Amino acid sequence: MPDLSFVVEAGVKAFLYASILLVVGASAVRWLLLPRIRIEAGSDAQTIERSAARVALVGAALTVGLCALRLWAHTLSAFGLDGARSWTSIRLVAVESRWGHGWQQQLLASTVLLVATGTSAVVRASWPLATAAAIYCVSTLPLLGHANGHAARMGLDVLHVLGAGCWLGTLAVVMAMRFSSTNDAAGFAERLGAIQTAMLRRFSPVALSSAAAIVMSGLVPAWIYVGSPTNLYSTRYGRILLVKLGLVGLVGACGFVNWRRVRRAAGRTNQRPAALVTIEVGLAIAVVVVTAFLTEIGHP
Amino acid sequence: MKRTLLTCSSVLAVIALLGVLSVAVLAHNHLEKTMPTDGASLTTAPDHVELWFAEKPDLAVTKLDVMGPSGMVDLGPVHAIAKDSIGASFKAKLAGGKYVVNWQTAGDDGHVSKGDFSFSVTSAH
Numbered sequence: 174m175p176d177l178s179f180v181v182e183a184g185v186k187a188f189l190y191a192s193i194l195l196v197v198g199a200s201a202v203r204w205l206l207l208p209r210i211r212i213e214a215g216s217d218a219q220t221i222e223r224s225a226a227r228v229a230l231v232g233a234a235l236t237v238g239l240c241a242l243r244l245w246a247h248t249l250s251a252f253g254l255d256g257a258r259s260w261t262s263i264r265l266v267a268v269e270s271r272w273g274h275g276w277q278q279q280l281l282a283s284t285v286l287l288v289a290t291g292t293s294a295v296v297r298a299s300w301p302l303a304t305a306a307a308i309y310c311v312s313t314l315p316l317l318g319h320a321n322g323h324a325a326r327m328g329l330d331v332l333h334v335l336g337a338g339c340w341l342g343t344l345a346v347v348m349a350m351r352f353s354s355t356n357d358a359a360g361f362a363e364r365l366g367a368i369q370t371a372m373l374r375r376f377s378p379v380a381l382s383s384a385a386a387i388v389m390s391g392l393v394p395a396w397i398y399v400g401s402p403t404n405l406y407s408t409r410y411g412r413i414l415l416v417k418l419g420l421v422g423l424v425g426a427c428g429f430v431n432w433r434r435v436r437r438a439a440g441r442t443n444q445r446p447a448a449l450v451t452i453e454v455g456l457a458i459a460v461v462v463v464t465a466f467l468t469e470i471g472h473p
Numbered sequence: 474m475k476r477t478l479l480t481c482s483s484v485l486a487v488i489a490l491l492g493v494l495s496v497a498v499l500a501h502n503h504l505e506k507t508m509p510t511d512g513a514s515l516t517t518a519p520d521h522v523e524l525w526f527a528e529k530p531d532l533a534v535t536k537l538d539v540m541g542p543s544g545m546v547d548l549g550p551v552h553a554i555a556k557d558s559i560g561a562s563f564k565a566k567l568a569g570g571k572y573v574v575n576w577q578t579a580g581d582d583g584h585v586s587k588g589d590f591s592f593s594v595t596s597a598h
Binding site: 247250251252265266269270271272273275317318319320321322469471 | 533534581
């Protein structure tokens with residue numbers, strides 16, 4: 174039976190990772206995807222940009238809240254339920270512990286992110302600030318993980334998360350446009366399916382590069398942390414890592430099939446993204462959850 | 474040709490990175506040794522316990538308690554003894570019996586690790 178504090182801390186972390194990936198994905202839509210479809214999208218380009226800005230704002234707001242919740246979860250882990258109800262214990266963890274110093278950085282970064290994305294939702298010129306804030310926020314994640322204290326491994330972690338954000342986060346933002354786009358552009362809702370398909374078609378170079386970055390930056394720490402091939406099946410860390418790798422493989426397979434489909438759909442109007450894209454996003458969420466649990470466990 | 478070169482460069486970069494980064498990495502904060510040692514049977518009661526860890530323990534979240542034959546043993550404050558060790562002194566001499574030391578600490582990654590070890594005092598001096 175897993176320790177309750179372990180489950181709580183991993184659960185909070187999973188939501189935090191997801192919210193940060195959303196923000197990175199929104200930035201990727203703005204800088205990597207939108208320029209590729211601006212001509213094709215025509216007047217809908219502005220609606221797409223506003224939609225991405227809204228997703229970024231929601232993601233940033235969630236990040237701040239989850240960062241605060243993460244402090245409570247860590248206090249629960251360190252001092253139990255009684256400690257987690259005590260401001261003295263919470264303050265001890267937040268201010269005096271080494272973990273707390275890293276957490277303070279993360280809280281600051283997520284607050285900056287919220288302000289920046291809030292501004293970019295209103296002022297288009299604030300997108301560079303929002304993107305820089307998203308990268309800053311990602312850079313604070315390794316401060317509270319296994320790589321803390323090792324600059325090179327922290328750099329790989331940052332690359333890993335940015336890659337995940339550019340691939341899986343972008344996909345989630347594109348699919349979430351159904352909820353994040355308003356109806357101020359006449360007929361946008363009717364054109365949404367075709368717009369999403371066009372975005373996904375232009376997405377493949379971004380997805381491929383991001384997937385390569387994820388694999389490169391993930392393989393090295395995985396090799397270091399696992400230590401030996403036998404640990405992959407003889408230790409809890411290794412088994413969960415195998416689950417993560419399996420899920421990533423499935424996401425990649427879905428991505429490949431979806432890529433082939435959107436290529437075939439080129440030129441066809443009113444073609445909605447296949448259900449498999451939603452499945453791909455769902456599997457990506459599973460990867461995030463497994464990663465959160467993996468990073469809570471001590472490696473062999 | 475270009476693609477092959479890029480692929481080979483990427484593979485070489487990964488191998489090089491593995492070589493550079495493959496220093497010993499230990500899980501959370503690993504307990505390396507204790508004083509008294511785990512399972513020790515002592516004829517002289519110790520006046521303190523000391524625990525050595527793989528990384529500098531984070532005192533803010535470090536806890537130590539000792540359970541003896543008569544219940545919880547009165548301990549002084551937990552403090553750093555060396556760069557990677559912590560300890561606490563017993564406020565009174567230990568009577569004969571079995572003692573279990575429960576510990577909790579965290580290392581650089583912040584993850585809380587817990588454990589215990591035991592020792593016995595066969596006669597009190």
